[in-house]
Structure formats: C-alpha cells, structure tokens
Amino acid sequence: MDKKPCNSQDVEVRKGPWTMEEDLILINYIANHGEGVWNSLAKSAGLKRTGKSCRLRWLNYLRPDVRRGNITPEEQLLIMELHAKWGNRWSKIAKHLPGRTDNEIKNYWRTRIQKHIKQAENMNGQAASHEQNDHQEGSSSHMSSAGPTETYSPTSYSANIDNTFQGPFLTETNDNIWSMEDIWSMQLLNGD
DNA sequence: AACGAAAACAACCGCATACGT
DNA sequence: CACGTATGCGGTTGTTTTCGT
Numbered sequence: 001m002d003k004k005p006c007n008s009q010d011v012e013v014r015k016g017p018w019t020m021e022e023d024l025i026l027i028n029y030i031a032n033h034g035e036g037v038w039n040s041l042a043k044s045a046g047l048k049r050t051g052k053s054c055r056l057r058w059l060n061y062l063r064p065d066v067r068r069g070n071i072t073p074e075e076q077l078l079i080m081e082l083h084a085k086w087g088n089r090w091s092k093i094a095k096h097l098p099g100r101t102d103n104e105i106k107n108y109w110r111t112r113i114q115k116h117i118k119q120a121e122n123m124n125g126q127a128a129s130h131e132q133n134d135h136q137e138g139s140s141s142h143m144s145s146a147g148p149t150e151t152y153s154p155t156s157y158s159a160n161i162d163n164t165f166q167g168p169f170l171t172e173t174n175d176n177i178w179s180m181e182d183i184w185s186m187q188l189l190n191g192d
Numbered sequence: 193a194a195c196g197a198a199a200a201c202a203a204c205c206g207c208a209t210a211c212g213t
Numbered sequence: 214c215a216c217g218t219a220t221g222c223g224g225t226t227g228t229t230t231t232c233g234t
Binding site: 015016017018050052053056057060061103104107108110111112115 | 199200201202203204205
C-alpha cells in the first residue's frame with residue numbers, strides 16, 4: 001500500500017461532480033465496449049477518474065435502467081418493510097426495488113424516513129419510557145407511523161417519472177444542465 | 193430582497209469480501 | 214496457502230437547493 005506513483009503524468013485524478021463531457025465519455029465507452037474492469041475502463045476511456053468513481057457514477061446515475069425521482073408510496077412501504085427485516089443492507093433492499101440504487105435508497109432513508117421515525121419516537125418517548133433507540137435496526141414496531149406523517153401525492157409513478165426528470169435539471173441558465181434523456185439521445189447519435 | 197437554516201442529493205472514503213496468481 | 218488486486222457495500226461528508234424569517 002505504499003503505491004507512490006512516480007509518474008509525473010497520469011497521476012492527476014479528478015474528483016468532485018461529474019461534468020457532462022465525462023458522463024458522455026463514460027456512457028459512450030460502456031455502450032461500445034460494455035462494462036469491464038473499472039480501473040482499466042477508466043483509463044481506456046480517457047477519464048481521469050478512478051474506476052471506483054466511474055462505477056459509482058454509472059450504477060447510480062448513468063445506467064439506462066436507473067429510475068430517478070419520486071419514491072412512490074409503494075416503494076416507501078417496501079423500503080420500510082425490508083429495512084425492518086434486514087436493517088441497513090441497502091444493496092439487498094435495492095435489489096427488490098427495480099431501478100433504484102442502494103445509494104438512493106440510503107439517502108432517502110436517512111433524509112426522510114429516519115426523520116419521521118425520530119419525530120414519532122420523540123412523541124412516543126415523551127409519554128413512554130425512554131429507551132436507547134439510537135439505532136432502529138431490528139425493531140419495526142415504530143414503522144407504522146410513516147404513513148400519515150408523509151403527505152403523499154397519490155399520483156402513479158409512471159406519471160411522475162416525466163416530472164422528476166425536470167426537477168434538478170431545468171434551470172434558467174442551462175449552461176451545464178442536461179437531462180439523462182439528452183445524454184442518451186446524444187450517445188445514440190454518437191454510437192456506432 | 194437578503195440572509196440563515198434545513199433538507200436533499202451526489203460523491204468520496206474505508207473496510208470487507210471475492211477472485212486470480 | 215499467501216499475497217495482491219478489483220469490486221461491492223455501508224457510512225460519511227460536501228455541495229446545492231429550498232424554505233422560513
């Protein structure tokens with residue numbers, strides 16, 4: 001583990017948010033060559049990223065079958081059930097939610113569901129005895145509160161998908177803003 | 193309209209495991 | 214069997230966006 005890359009070149013590794021260019025390169029490369037050994041893929045594609053980073057970007061964002069946007073009530077219910085059953089086994093849970101990634105589910109859980117659970121616990125905890133409920137793994141009884149606390153919009157997700165695409169992407173200055181549809185249509189044009 | 197706080201999301205990091213040599 | 218490398222997973226952090234004052 002003392003890999004000191006003495007090469008003065010090729011050691012620069014990009015970090016941070018992916019650019020449109022990088023996305024396109026990765027998509028194009030995988031479209032033409034398929035997924036492979038990620039480290040060499042990154043190199044061959046000419047990306048100054050680690051294989052790890054490329055893999056993550058592809059799995060969580062660029063893959064064509066990734067479904068982004070609103071988690072449906074059904075999905076939320078499923079997530080809660082599976083989390084009660086398995087705890088933080090996000091990848092395992094994600095396998096039961098087609099198109100969803102472990103990262104997305106994990107974020108969703110942390111930012112929304114966990115918040116509601118905490119609130120519910122506080123309300124219950126004030127009346128009941130205060131246990132050490134810091135980690136909710138294994139205990140599923142409190143999950144029942146998630147329904148009413150969240151204000152669902154009872155729209156079918158097929159209708160939602162279109163809306164969710166324009167969520168973070170459409171801005172007034174669409175300098176560096178693009179949607180996955182754009183990217184895929186571009187890569188189709190480029191692809192041979 | 194400006195500012196600050198909170199929420200949501202994307203990406204990175206470290207560790208564990210699987211696999212090949 | 215030991216070692217090295219690649220991949221997958223879960224936790225955490227940083228950045229951006231949204232909301233309230």
